[in-house]
Amino acid sequence: MFAIEYFEVECPEPAGGAYYNQITNDVLLDHNLLKVIHKIHVYIDPEIPIFVAVGILNKVTSLVRIGDFTNVNPQEGKITLVLASETYLAPMLKILWEKYGNDHVEQPDRFTVILYNVKADSKEIEDIVVADPSESLGKDLIYALRLVAPEGFRVRREIHDKGKFTFVASEDTLTEDVDELVRKKFALMGETP
Amino acid sequence: MTLVPVTYRGGIHQHDLIIDLIEDLGGYIVQKHMIAQEVVLQCFVPREDIELIRQISKPLFGEVTESPLVGTEIAVVSMSLEIHHLPHPSCDFAEYARRIGAKTNMVSPARGPGKRISTLNDEERDVINEHDIAVYAFGNFESCIEHKWPAMRRGVDVPIVVMGGPDKETLRRIIDPPADGYVGGVGRFMRRTKEAEEIGKLDEIVEEVTRVLEKKREQIAKDPLSVSPARLMEVIREQVPAIHDVTSPTPLTVQMEGLRVKLPYDTFAEPIRKIDLEDGITLADLAEVVPSRMRDYVIVKILRFSETNTVI
Numbered sequence: 001m002f003a004i005e006y007f008e009v010e011c012p013e014p015a016g017g018a019y020y021n022q023i024t025n026d027v028l029l030d031h032n033l034l035k036v037i038h039k040i041h042v043y044i045d046p047e048i049p050i051f052v053a054v055g056i057l058n059k060v061t062s063l064v065r066i067g068d069f070t071n072v073n074p075q076e077g078k079i080t081l082v083l084a085s086e087t088y089l090a091p092m093l094k095i096l097w098e099k100y101g102n103d104h105v106e107q108p109d110r111f112t113v114i115l116y117n118v119k120a121d122s123k124e125i126e127d128i129v130v131a132d133p134s135e136s137l138g139k140d141l142i143y144a145l146r147l148v149a150p151e152g153f154r155v156r157r158e159i160h161d162k163g164k165f166t167f168v169a170s171e172d173t174l175t176e177d178v179d180e181l182v183r184k185k186f187a188l189m190g191e192t193p
Numbered sequence: 194m195t196l197v198p199v200t201y202r203g204g205i206h207q208h209d210l211i212i213d214l215i216e217d218l219g220g221y222i223v224q225k226h227m228i229a230q231e232v233v234l235q236c237f238v239p240r241e242d243i244e245l246i247r248q249i250s251k252p253l254f255g256e257v258t259e260s261p262l263v264g265t266e267i268a269v270v271s272m273s274l275e276i277h278h279l280p281h282p283s284c285d286f287a288e289y290a291r292r293i294g295a296k297t298n299m300v301s302p303a304r305g306p307g308k309r310i311s312t313l314n315d316e317e318r319d320v321i322n323e324h325d326i327a328v329y330a331f332g333n334f335e336s337c338i339e340h341k342w343p344a345m346r347r348g349v350d351v352p353i354v355v356m357g358g359p360d361k362e363t364l365r366r367i368i369d370p371p372a373d374g375y376v377g378g379v380g381r382f383m384r385r386t387k388e389a390e391e392i393g394k395l396d397e398i399v400e401e402v403t404r405v406l407e408k409k410r411e412q413i414a415k416d417p418l419s420v421s422p423a424r425l426m427e428v429i430r431e432q433v434p435a436i437h438d439v440t441s442p443t444p445l446t447v448q449m450e451g452l453r454v455k456l457p458y459d460t461f462a463e464p465i466r467k468i469d470l471e472d473g474i475t476l477a478d479l480a481e482v483v484p485s486r487m488r489d490y491v492i493v494k495i496l497r498f499s500e501t502n503t504v505i
Contacts, residue, residue, distance in 0.1 A: 023381065027383055
């Protein structure tokens with residue numbers, strides 16, 4: 001599934017640009033970022049040298065709640081949580097310990113957590129938020145863009161804010177007109193930084 | 194008797210027959226791999242006897258193929274060991290060349306990446322020069338390759354094959370001073386080479402490397418080595434028992450003009466120099482034994498006929 005509405009790689013060297021188009025696509029695909037990005041424009045000029053990647057992210061996906069990955073079974077005196085996946089087990093346990101105390105939370109095996117004598121109904125437990133995927137999204141995105149950029153470009157500026165991201169990298173000190181360049185690249189997508 | 198590099202691939206059953214045959218014919222086994230029920234022998238055999246080996250190995254379902262990269266050590270110079278350049282395409286090629294008999298080492302300069310900042314230090318240069326050939330894996334941009342090439346090749350005197358993103362003609366145009374071989378269309382990419390077209394590219398690199406090595410072989414043939422590296426390997430194996438305790442996959446690495454012995458130089462240089470090759474001729478008479486810049490290994494550089502007036 002290719003959910004990106006705008007995907008452009010601009011480069012004065014046509015052959016190099018085509019390779020970077022492929023690299024950008026491969027990296028974003030490998031890091032599961034294709035469905036997160038709404039628009040992306042990459043500009044590379046090896047002569048200056050500069051690498052610019054700007055873009056817009058899709059609306060952030062919803063928060064992860066206990067009910068999303070567990071089956072909550074209320075029984076007499078205890079509530080059994082049966083996990084479908086272990087991905088969010090650690091943050092969930094941390095939250096449950098804090099909320100109900102270590103004495104009331106038991107984990108007999110990898111996929112089961114039992115809460116003893118807690119004053120909560122199953123709906124309440126299901127609604128507890130354990131993780132916010134958008135928090136790590138910025139980090140993942142910047143990491144991926146670092147892989148796309150040529151390795152020698154070690155002077156970097158990374159901004160990820162309000163659903164928009166800017167990544168500028170160069171081998172030399174970044175010049176003052178970088179902001180202007182970023183603005184132009186956003187304008188190509190019909191956006192403002 | 195000209196020895197040619199070949200690969201024998203066959204079942205494990207009765208493969209000792211083939212090993213004995215090769216040794217009786219005056220050939221040398223450079224490497225032996227046992228992979229499950231299969232045996233792969235990389236060896237040098239007399240050209241006129243290849244047909245005989247084919248005939249004898251037929252009932253054993255063995256096949257003999259010529260593989261010009263056997264007995265060569267190739268340096269794959271990747272611009273860095275970061276995920277940007279590894280494992281694709283540098284490792285893809287290194288692995289591919291290994292499968293067809295070459296011994297490949299990855300060499301990566303500490304300051305390889307970048308256009309203005311890339312450079313090669315003396316240790317890296319010396320390590321590259323210990324190989325038979327260097328394959329430089331460059332990136333995708335013409336201007337970068339053009340700019341960094343002079344710095345990356347400075348002091349390297351082994352033949353160099355350049356692979357990079359731009360096509361072959363462009364590489365030929367921008368690379369100055371010229372390299373010995375060029376392969377275009379293999380720059381930086383971040384996916385595995387598994388499509389037919391991509392494997393074809395790897396074959397193209399192998400072809401180019403083979404062509405350059407053939408040239409080097411011809412040049413060596415004009416003033417032959419005093420002793421064949423494969424023979425020297427056999428002698429060291431017999432006379433330096435410590436080599437059998439080395440756990441490295443190739444304790445003795447055969448090169449075109451010498452040998453890498455993976456034993457500490459300080460302890461073993463003298464015993465190696467004193468090895469008696471034939472009728473009182475010692476190894477030191479026909480070769481230089483020098484310390485390698487790779488770990489504390491020993492490099493044996495075989496002298497030419499014109500320098501020793503002896504061929505054994």
